[in-house]
Amino acid sequence: xxxxxxxxxxxxxxxxxxxxxxxxxxxxxxxxxxxxxxxxxxxxxxxxxxxxxxxxxxxxxxxxxxxxxxxxxxxxxxxxxxxxxxxxxxxxxxxxxxxxxxxxxxxxxxxxxxxx
Numbered sequence: 001x002x003x004x005x006x007x008x009x010x011x012x013x014x015x016x017x018x019x020x021x022x023x024x025x026x027x028x029x030x031x032x033x034x035x036x037x038x039x040x041x042x043x044x045x046x047x048x049x050x051x052x053x054x055x056x057x058x059x060x061x062x063x064x065x066x067x068x069x070x071x072x073x074x075x076x077x078x079x080x081x082x083x084x085x086x087x088x089x090x091x092x093x094x095x096x097x098x099x100x101x102x103x104x105x106x107x108x109x110x111x112x113x114x115x116x
Contacts, residue, residue: 019075029054 004010020031031050037043060067081087 001010001013001016004016005012010016018032020029022028023030033046037046078087
């Protein structure tokens, strides 16, 4: 973020927005939510999906899976597809279904996810 500010691409670090980012002061990943969830069930599902995605990322890091950057226009197109209900749900769910997280690379133990 400092590089973006130094290059003049942002006024300061507080003006840079990400969908998810590492917290500068805590060992947490923060996730931007566009709005509040409509009910408790939606909130619990959203929290579960976020936790599963983070656990999947931890597993990938432990296994040294190469992660290639995705261009921002592709991310925006996929977010728009998801908002319109045109998402490829099967490919997403294959990464976050119970039992698939933490099974590979089990010698390192299950991913540690903090709850607050």
